[in-house]
Amino acid sequence: MSANGKSDGYDVIIIGGGATGAGTARDCSLRGLRVLLIERFDFAAGATGRNHGLLHSGARYAVTDKESASECIKENMILRRIAKHCVEENDGLFITLPEDDLGYQATFVKSCQAAGIDAEIIDPELAKRMEPSVNPSIIGAVKVPDGSVDPFRLTLANVLDAKAHGAKVLVYHEVTAMIKEGDRVVGVTVVDRKTKASHNYYAPLTINAGGIWGHGIAAMAGAKVDMYPAKGSLLIFGHRVNNIVLNRCRKPANADILVPGDTICLIGTTSSHVGFDEVDDMRVTPDEVDLLLSEGEKLAPALATTRILRAYAGVRPLVASDDDPTGRNISRGIVLLDHEKRDGIPGFVTITGGKLMTYRLMAEWATDLACKKLGVDKPCVTMTEPLPGSRDEDEMPKGKSFIVKNPIRKSLEGRHGELSSKIPSGNEYDASLVCECEDVTVGEVKYALSELDVNNMVDLRRRTRVGMGTCQGELCACRAAGMLAEAHDCTKKAKDNLANFLNERWKGVYPIAWGDALRENEYAEWVYSGVCGMKQNDLR
Amino acid sequence: MKFDVVIIGGGLAGLTCGIRLQKNGVKCAVISAGQSALHFSSGSFDLLNKLPDGSDVDCPVEAAGKLDALHPYKKIGELLGFYADEAKSQLIGCGVDVVGEAGANTYRITPMGTLRPTWLTMSDFTAFPDGNSLSGKKLLIVNIAGFLDFNTKFIADSFESRGAECRIVAVSLPETERLRLSPTEMRAPNIARALEPETVLAALLSEIKSRSEWADCVVLPAVFGLSDLAPLDYMRSVIGKKVCLVPTMPPSVPGIRTQLVLRRAFERMGGVFMLGDSVAKADLKNGEIAAIYTENHGDYGIKAHCYVLATGSYFSKGLVARPDSVVEPVFGCDVDYEKKRADWYDSSFFARQGYMRFGVVTDDCFRAVKNGKALANLYAAGSVLCGFDALQQGCGAGVSMLSALYVADKIMKG
Numbered sequence: 017m018s019a020n021g022k023s024d025g026y027d028v029i030i031i032g033g034g035a036t037g038a039g040t041a042r043d044c045s046l047r048g049l050r051v052l053l054i055e056r057f058d059f060a061a062g063a064t065g066r067n068h069g070l071l072h073s074g075a076r077y078a079v080t081d082k083e084s085a086s087e088c089i090k091e092n093m094i095l096r097r098i099a100k101h102c103v104e105e106n107d108g109l110f111i112t113l114p115e116d117d118l119g120y121q122a123t124f125v126k127s128c129q130a131a132g133i134d135a136e137i138i139d140p141e142l143a144k145r146m147e148p149s150v151n152p153s154i155i156g157a158v159k160v161p162d163g164s165v166d167p168f169r170l171t172l173a174n175v176l177d178a179k180a181h182g183a184k185v186l187v188y189h190e191v192t193a194m195i196k197e198g199d200r201v202v203g204v205t206v207v208d209r210k211t212k213a214s215h216n217y218y219a220p221l222t223i224n225a226g227g228i229w230g231h232g233i234a235a236m237a238g239a240k241v242d243m244y245p246a247k248g249s250l251l252i253f254g255h256r257v258n259n260i261v262l263n264r265c266r267k268p269a270n271a272d273i274l275v276p277g278d279t280i281c282l283i284g285t286t287s288s289h290v291g292f293d294e295v296d297d298m299r300v301t302p303d304e305v306d307l308l309l310s311e312g313e314k315l316a317p318a319l320a321t322t323r324i325l326r327a328y329a330g331v332r333p334l335v336a337s338d339d340d341p342t343g344r345n346i347s348r349g350i351v352l353l354d355h356e357k358r359d360g361i362p363g364f365v366t367i368t369g370g371k372l373m374t375y376r377l378m379a380e381w382a383t384d385l386a387c388k389k390l391g392v393d394k395p396c397v398t399m400t401e402p403l404p405g406s407r408d409e410d411e412m413p414k415g416k417s418f419i420v421k422n423p424i425r426k427s428l429e430g431r432h433g434e435l436s437s438k439i440p441s442g443n444e445y446d447a448s449l450v451c452e453c454e455d456v457t458v459g460e461v462k463y464a465l466s467e468l469d470v471n472n473m474v475d476l477r478r479r480t481r482v483g484m485g486t487c488q489g490e491l492c493a494c495r496a497a498g499m500l501a502e503a504h505d506c507t508k509k510a511k512d513n514l515a516n517f518l519n520e521r522w523k524g525v526y527p528i529a530w531g532d533a534l535r536e537n538e539y540a541e542w543v544y545s546g547v548c549g550m551k552q553n554d555l556r
Numbered sequence: 557m558k559f560d561v562v563i564i565g566g567g568l569a570g571l572t573c574g575i576r577l578q579k580n581g582v583k584c585a586v587i588s589a590g591q592s593a594l595h596f597s598s599g600s601f602d603l604l605n606k607l608p609d610g611s612d613v614d615c616p617v618e619a620a621g622k623l624d625a626l627h628p629y630k631k632i633g634e635l636l637g638f639y640a641d642e643a644k645s646q647l648i649g650c651g652v653d654v655v656g657e658a659g660a661n662t663y664r665i666t667p668m669g670t671l672r673p674t675w676l677t678m679s680d681f682t683a684f685p686d687g688n689s690l691s692g693k694k695l696l697i698v699n700i701a702g703f704l705d706f707n708t709k710f711i712a713d714s715f716e717s718r719g720a721e722c723r724i725v726a727v728s729l730p731e732t733e734r735l736r737l738s739p740t741e742m743r744a745p746n747i748a749r750a751l752e753p754e755t756v757l758a759a760l761l762s763e764i765k766s767r768s769e770w771a772d773c774v775v776l777p778a779v780f781g782l783s784d785l786a787p788l789d790y791m792r793s794v795i796g797k798k799v800c801l802v803p804t805m806p807p808s809v810p811g812i813r814t815q816l817v818l819r820r821a822f823e824r825m826g827g828v829f830m831l832g833d834s835v836a837k838a839d840l841k842n843g844e845i846a847a848i849y850t851e852n853h854g855d856y857g858i859k860a861h862c863y864v865l866a867t868g869s870y871f872s873k874g875l876v877a878r879p880d881s882v883v884e885p886v887f888g889c890d891v892d893y894e895k896k897r898a899d900w901y902d903s904s905f906f907a908r909q910g911y912m913r914f915g916v917v918t919d920d921c922f923r924a925v926k927n928g929k930a931l932a933n934l935y936a937a938g939s940v941l942c943g944f945d946a947l948q949q950g951c952g953a954g955v956s957m958l959s960a961l962y963v964a965d966k967i968m969k970g
Contacts, residue, residue, distance in 0.1 A: 302897050306879075444736040445702055452740055458704075494667075494805055495704040507713035511668065515906070522905035529901060530877040534911065538870045539596075541909065543806060545947045547598040549672035551906055 026052045026184075026219035028386050029204055031191050031233055033057075034064035035167060035372055037225035038174035039379030039398070045181035046401065047387060047394040052217055053175070053183055054206055056190035058475045060171040062227045064372060065478060066298075066330025068250065068275045068282050070261060071095060071103055071163030072373045075110060075135055076268055078127035079120075084349050085131035088373050094399050095165060095376070101405040101433035102170040106276055108162025108261035109143055110135075111154045113314060116266050121156050124265055128160065135160050147260040149316040162261040164277040167372055168478040169431060172468060173403035176435070180404065187469050194222070194237040194364070201237050201355075201363035210471070221389055223382055224366040227333040228295050234366055239359045241366055244334040245295050249304040250284030251312070251528065254323040254486050257281050262315045271311030279454065279485060280325065283312035290331065298329035300527040323532045325488060326524030335369045350374060352381045356389075365389075405433030427455040431480065432463075439463045450499070451492035453485020461496060465503040473497060473517040488521050490540055494548075518544055557858045559585045559828070561967060562848065564835055564886060565866035565874065567592030568953060569938025571818040573864050573960035575646060578825040580968055585828040585858065587835060587850060593868060593939070593952075597811030599778060599803045600664040600683075601647075601654070601957070603640060603675035604629070605950025616640070616675060616954070617658045626892075626943030628959050629951070631920055636958065643957040644676055650821035652814050653679035653785065667707065667803050669714030675954065680778055680788055680810045682800045691719035695800075696771035698764055700747055701728035702736045705805035706777035715775075723770070727763045731756050744804040745812060748782040757787055761794040773798040778809050783816060835886050844932040845887070862967050865889070865916065865924055865936040866960065874940040875915060882914050887934060889924045890917040892942040908948045915942030921966050922959060935963040 030041050033055025041053040055061075074088030096103055112118050121137065128135035136159045143157035144150055150157075179185055188209040195203040195216060203218035226233045231243040256276045264272035275282045286304045305327055312319045335351045351369035355361040367382040380396045387394060424447075428436045439459045440446040446459035464470050464479040473496055476482050482496050483489025493514060501510035518540070525537055544550045561577055563570045566588025574584045604616035604623075613619040617637040620629045629636055640658035647654050656662055656676040663671040663684040677683035684690075695715055697708045712722035731750045735741040751757050757780075768774050778801040780787045792799050803810075823829055830852070839846040839857070847857035867874030867886060876885050877900075882893040893914040894900055900911040916924055916936045923930040938956040939946060946952030 299903070309879075444733065448702055448704070448736060448742060449740055450704065491705065491805055494707065498704065498707040498709060501707075501709045501713075507709050511710065519905045523903065526901040526903065529911075530879050530897070534877045535870045535873070538912075541905075541912075541947055542593070542871070543596060545906060546952070547596060547666065547803060547806070547808075548668050549666040549670050550668065 024052070024218050026050050026217065027221065027390055028052070029054065029217055029219045029222045030225055031204070031222065032225035032227060032230070033059040033171070033175070033185075033187060034062050034225065034227050035060065035171045035174070035375035036227070036367060036370070036378045038171045038178065039375045040223055040225055040367065040382045041178035041183050041185070042174040042181075043379045043383040043396060043398050044386060045178045045183040046397055047383060047392060049386065049390065049392065051178060051183035052219065053178065053185045054189050054191055054204070055185075055187045056209065056229075058187055058471070058478060059175055059469070060168045060478055062229065063330045063333060064167050064171055064227070064375075066328055067167065067248070067372055068273055068284055069164055069167055069277045070273060070275045071165040072371070073108060073160040073162045074131055074133050075108070075124070075128050075158075075160040075162070076263060076273070078131050078133060079124055080267065081349070082127065082131050085127070085133065087350070087377060089131060089133045089161070091373050091377055092161060092163070096163070098398070098400070098402045099165070099170055099173060099406050100402075101430065102166045102173065102403075104164040104277065106163050106260055108160045108263060109147060109150065110158040110160060110263045110265035111143065111150060111315070112156030112265045113151060114153055114155055116264065118156050121158060121265055125158055133160060147258055147262065149258045149318050150262060151314060151317055156265060158265060162263070164261070164275055165372070166277065169405070170403075172479065173405050175469075176404045185469065188471055191233060191236070196237070199361050201361060220363060221386055222364050223386065224364070224368075225382070227368070228331045230333060230366055230368050231292065234355075237355065237361055237364045239353075239355045239361055239364065239366070241353065241368065242335065243368070245290050245292060246332040246334050247288050247290045247294075247298060247329050248285030248332060249300045249308065249327060249329040250282050251305065251308050251327050252325045253281050253283070253319065254325050255279065255281070257316050257318050257322055264315065271308045272315070274312060274315045274319075278481070283308050283315070283319065295331045298331065299523070300327035300329050302527065305527050324528040325486065325533070326521075327527040328524050333368050350378050350381060352378075352385060354385060405435050407434050424449070424455045424457065428457065428460055431460075438467065450495045451480075451482045451485065451489075453487055453492075454481040456480045456482045456492070458499070461499050462503075465499070472513045473500060474520055476500070477517075483517070483521065487536065488525065489517065490536070490543065493517050493521075515550060518550075557585070557853070557856070559583050559858070559860045561862045561864060562587065562858055562860040563864040563866055564848075565592075565868060565872070565938070565940075566819070566829060566831070567815075567866065567868055567872065567938065567956070568594055568818075569868075569956040569960040570864070570866035571822055572643065572646065572957045573866060573937055573964045574822050574827050575650060575818065575825065576961055576964040577967065578822060578827040582968060583826070585830060585860075586822065587830045587833050589834045589872070590832060592815060592872060594811045594815040595808060596806035597808045597814065598664060598666065598674075599678045599681045599808065599810045600674040601676040601953035602673075602950040603658055603661075603954035605661065605673045606948060608945075608949065612673070614661055615659055616661060624943075628922075628941050628944055628955050631918075631922060632958055632962050635962070639958045639961050640675075640954070642961055646961070647676070651817045655679065655683050665800070665802050667805055669707075669711030669802070673950065678810050678814070679785070680781065680801045681803070688718070690715055693720045694770060694772045695720050695722045695775050696768045696773070697722055697724045697775040698767075699724070699726045699777060700732050700779065701726040702732070703742050703747060703777065703779075705742075705744060706802070711775065711802055725767055727760065727767075729756060729760055729763075743807060744777065744779050744809050745782060745807050747779040748809045751780065751787065752782065754790070757790065758794070761791055765795055768795065768797065771797065773800055775800045775802060777802060777804045779804065780809065781813055782809055783813060838887055840887075840931075843929060845934050862933045862935065864963055864967075865934060865940055866938045867940050869915065869939040870911075877911065882911070884916050884940065887924065887926060887931070889926050889934075889936070890928065891915065892917050908945060912945040912947060913943060916940050917942055922963050935967065937963045
């Protein structure tokens with residue numbers, strides 16, 4: 017309860033629905049705190065969903081940043097246990113090309129071992145047999161325990177568990193002001209982006225987990241956090257070229273990681289400083305695409321002839337230092353700011369820096385501080401307690417299902433783990449496919465619409481992979497829009513949604529629109545602008 | 557093998573050209589790689605709906621004069637109206653039943669239930685004179701249960717906004733239920749195939765009839781008549797009231813039928829249709845094509861007096877976009893395109909896209925240009941041509957058919 021007696025019954029307000037915010041919401045609610053989680057768009061809509069999806073072993077940071085490296089390997093091992101439905105245990109190779117210095121390999125392996133990372137030098141010939149797509153001219157290879165992680169699934173699993181422990185979650189709600197009493201933050205003013213209605217929420221503690229947007233959130237509270245927006249662009253290819261993560265064994269540079277994940281693989285990233293005015297609408301430039309391709313082909317030459325599905329960019333929430341224009345050498349370490357101590361603003365904490373890999377640890381740190389401030393003495397259990405979807409195999413769905421094809425059932429179970437028992441499949445309609453590239457059923461879409469806070473088709477894509485496959489939503493977009501119209505009983509909104517989905521899809525495609533990507537898009541234009549007669553002013 | 561004319565591409569342009577030539581006794585072969593853009597037809601043919609400045613076109617024949625100089629219609633010039641009428645009568649003569657006039661656009665229904673201007677509409681569908689024709693009508697919108705590519709709610713919403721009263725029902729038959737067991741089978745052509753036996757269609761229609769007493773008009777997805785119009789005629793006679801079909805998401809049943817009907821007409825006239833083949837290489841001598849070689853016929857060359865390039869745009873691989881260029885892959889003809897890739901696109905999906913205008917450069921009578929010079933015996937027709945935006949201007953089908961007819965006449969006049 018705040019000084020003047022206002023209370024909503026919340027102990028803590030968490031701003032930001034990325035992995036860190038969702039993880040903090042989970043940790044706080046597991047420790048018995050009453051949580052309000054506020055996200056201005058959708059879960060994982062920022063940097064959380066705009067990276068490699070690499071389950072770092074930490075090897076990449078071993079030479080330059082030992083602290084980050086050892087955090088990574090610890091969290092890597094934890095996520096394999098608690099989030100196994102989000103993780104693919106693919107392993108990784110750090111390869112040395114003839115143009116690289118083979119001498120770096122020894123330093124690399126030594127640093128890995130010092131950080132607790134199981135790095136093993138292997139014969140390049142063996143490496144080629146393990147991963148046939150790798151550049152055949154490699155002169156060195158080191159095997160490390162890298163993997164892949166689905167950031168959308170991971171974030172959602174944290175949200176689901178937070179909700180199961182009493183957290184309230186608001187998506188499409190934007191914090192527009194901090195409510196202060198004197199210097200103390202006692203709550204937030206929030207605007208519902210759909211209805212434009214404004215509402216005040218109160219809690220003794222507010223945690224800023226806004227990623228790069230945390231800069232602005234801190235400013236609302238009167239604190240200055242010097243963030244350094246570093247844009248990273250990536251390309252998604254149409255299928256899995258590699259099954260083992262490929263990295264360059266050299267100092268971290270551009271486009272030197274190729275990660276397989278689900279049905280696709282990803283190359284990235286670039287790194288460039290951008291202004292805060294750009295962070296809401298990142299666009300990939302032709303130069304970045306060319307760089308990613310030319311460097312990517314050095315890891316796996318087959319990329320030169322592999323279809324690219326889309327390009328995207330995220331913004332790393334690095335905490336700035338003044339002497340590095342590229343942002344590469346800033347520590348990826350976790351930054352926890354107690355604004356009471358730092359700036360004399362009680363009731364306000366910022367958790368930032370870090371990376372997807374360390375989201376759980378960041379949440380643990382932030383929750384430890386919250387508990388200390390709120391006088392709660394309960395230990396963190398998130399390093400051992402599995403997330404929903406990664407629990408008991410015995411809870412996998414049984415009983416009558418109309419899904420006769422095993423791969424479809426496997427897709428659902430892979431995406432939702434034991435929660436797939438909640439997905440309707442008891443009749444032909446629920447078992448029929450909406451998205452044929454990714455095996456998404458009507459039942460899965462229904463489940464997402466009713467249980468997973470889906471407001472629009474882009475949200476639906478993050479929950480179910482609708483439209484993430486080769487055709488990038490050619491026909492399933494229209495089908496899903498129809499289902500959205502029924503679920504929300506609003507046709508106009510669903511049509512707007514379809515138009516926005518197509519535009520969002522095009523945003524990722526036009527930077528790489530040549531070859532088959534352009535063919536596919538010409539077809540999409542014919543179907544939607546031509547046959548369906550949709551127009552520019554359908555966009556709202 | 558020797559022909560008078562070899563046409564590369566078996567879509568709307570290639571077949572239109574082939575039929576006109578063959579009808580006049582010119583011996584033709586059409587080399588077709590497979591499906592064409594007709595397979596996702598809207599059921600209508602556009603002639604010209606918009607000028608480049610964005611203004612709407614009511615009378616395509618008059619408005620064509622205002623197009624810019626590179627547009628294929630400019631090469632047809634005064635003869636545009638003549639060729640538009642010829643295209644329509646050739647379609648009807650082949651068995652593609654269409655209504656519409658080049659002098660006045662009508663409206664077609666889209667799968668979203670909206671109305672868009674068009675020129676010719678297949679008899680499956682209703683061509684509306686304007687947007688007010690639905691006011692006061694009672695419409696029963698019928699879907700086949702489980703068919704996701706026909707969006708009843710969107711259609712009802714759009715019709716209601718035009719003053720109609722709508723009810724939605726879903727019907728199912730054992731034959732369509734069987735399709736649903738495999739989750740990828742509920743596509744328009746598969747449903748059309750399931751409904752082909754007369755007993756199945758009769759069962760469906762009696763179900764619809766029993767539910768349609770209230771309605772003035774029955775609205776159905778276009779899943780009837782995959783190979784001919786007989787199921788449509790039968791349906792109309794049984795239901796006994798106005799039936800309005802709405803196009804589905806692709807593949808398009810009327811489009812597939814049109815492709816089949818045109819191909820049959822061409823073959824009936826004696827034309828040779830080589831399905832599943834494509835041109836591998838060509839011999840060029842003295843500024844003209846001496847022979848072409850196909851994948852299926854290997855070193856056994858195909859010769860003709862004239863060749864027609866009707867290979868379509870990117871989708872049909874008539875044009876191939878590379879990261880730094882756009883090429884015509886069969887003969888290496890000159891392609892008009894923007895040199896900087898950033899100029900190929902607009903960042904909004906629905907805005908005008910630069911790449912849509914790219915295509916093969918031709919001289920005044922559609923002879924394809926290579927290295928700056930027109931090849932003497934190679935013509936180009938249809939969406940492989942440069943200088944128009946089929947979507948923004950709504951002129952794709954018109955350019956395909958009119959340029960094809962024009963080229964056929966040029967070839968015959970020698």
